[in-house]
Amino acid sequence: LATNGDILTDMDIASLVDLHAASENLATISLTQLQSPYGIVDSDSAHKVTAFHEKPLLPYWLSAGVYVLSPAIREFLPDKGDHERSTFPRIAAEGKLSAYKTKAYWRAVDTAKDLSDAEIELTEKPLPHV
Numbered sequence: 845l846a847t848n849g850d851i852l853t854d855m856d857i858a859s860l861v862d863l864h865a866a867s868e869n870l871a872t873i874s875l876t877q878l879q880s881p882y883g884i885v886d887s888d889s890a891h892k893v894t895a896f897h898e899k900p901l902l903p904y905w906l907s908a909g910v911y912v913l914s915p916a917i918r919e920f921l922p923d924k925g926d927h928e929r930s931t932f933p934r935i936a937a938e939g940k941l942s943a944y945k946t947k948a949y950w951r952a953v954d955t956a957k958d959l960s961d962a963e964i965e966l967t968e969k970p971l972p973h974v
Contacts, residue, residue: 848909852962854971855910855948863944864912870935871917872942874908876950877901905943908950 845861855874864872879901886895907928920931935941949971953959 846911846913850953851909851950852953852966853908853910853946853948853950855908855946855950857910860910860944860946861912864914864942867942869942870914870920870940871932872912872944873932874910874944874946875905876908876946876948878904878906905945908946909952 845857853876855876860872860874880899882899884897884900885893886897887893917931917935920935921927922930932941951958951962951965953962
């Protein structure tokens with residue numbers, strides 16, 4: 845199990861590990877759905893606004909930064925650099941990378957503001973099992 849150091853999540857790690865164990869793949873990458881940081885506005889061909897969607901989930905998935913790695917992946921890991929840009933695309937092209945999609949709480953914490961925002965979020969709506 846490996847994780848990025850800049851995330852907060854309450855994803856079900858046991859389910860992630862189980863999915864990986866059931867596969868014969870070199871790695872399993874957790875995915876979370878991308879949420880727009882902005883409100884979205886729909887309009888029609890007559891230029892009339894038809895709907896508003898406040899910060900909707902988008903139809904894209906991003907790496908949630910939690911991975912299960914099989915021992916055999918070592919030969920694919922770079923001596924230097926980023927496994928997400930080198931190893932994962934390579935083993936995905938070979939059909940040896942699984943995806944675990946989760947709807948669990950997830951937040952990247954890259955800045956002091958991100959940390960402050962996460963603290964406010966988790967104070968207002970604590971996670972039930974954290």
